[in-house]
Amino acid sequence: MRDYIGVSMRAAHECVRSGAEELALSDETLDSWNDVDDQADEPGATHFMSAILGCADVPEGLSGEVLYGVLGFCYEAVRERFEEQFGVGLGAELSSPQCSEAIEFQKSRIAHFLAE
Structure with a gap:
């Protein structure tokens, strides 16, 4: 899984640079x-990998709808990774510093790109 994510992130960085x-x-x-997903046992890994795939499998481009899904996958990866520590449910998410x-971070990135 580490190799899959490494290859994908290097490709993503190159995509942004270009x-x-x-x-x-x-x-x-x-x-x-x-x-790779079948072997992924780290909490949040499947959601993170789905976010990567969501950026790569976009025949119509990275629309707002696609990016909404990608950001959702990223958030779910964080939530799942820390749910043992804070529990499940909205109250647990609100008390999780990682979820907050x-x-x-996502709000600041959206605001930054809307301001351009």
């Missing part, structure tokens, strides 16, 4: 998603 509108992953990487930090 100004590309879509994350291009090799067919090999895309085809390995299910195998994820929301604030």
Whole structure:
């Protein structure tokens, strides 16, 4: 799983640097998603991997709707990773510093890009 995420993140960084509108992953990487997911036992890993796939599998481009889904997957990864520590439910999420930090980070990124 670490290799899958590493390859994907390097491709994502290159995509951002080059100004590309879509994350291009090799067919090999895309085809390995299910195998990697079957081995992913780290809490939140599947959601994070789904966010990566969500950026790569966008025939119509990274629309607001697609980005909403990607941000949702990222938040769910954080929530799942820390739910043992804070419990499950809205009250637990509100008391989780990690969940609050994820929301604030996403809001700041959205505000930054809307201001451009």
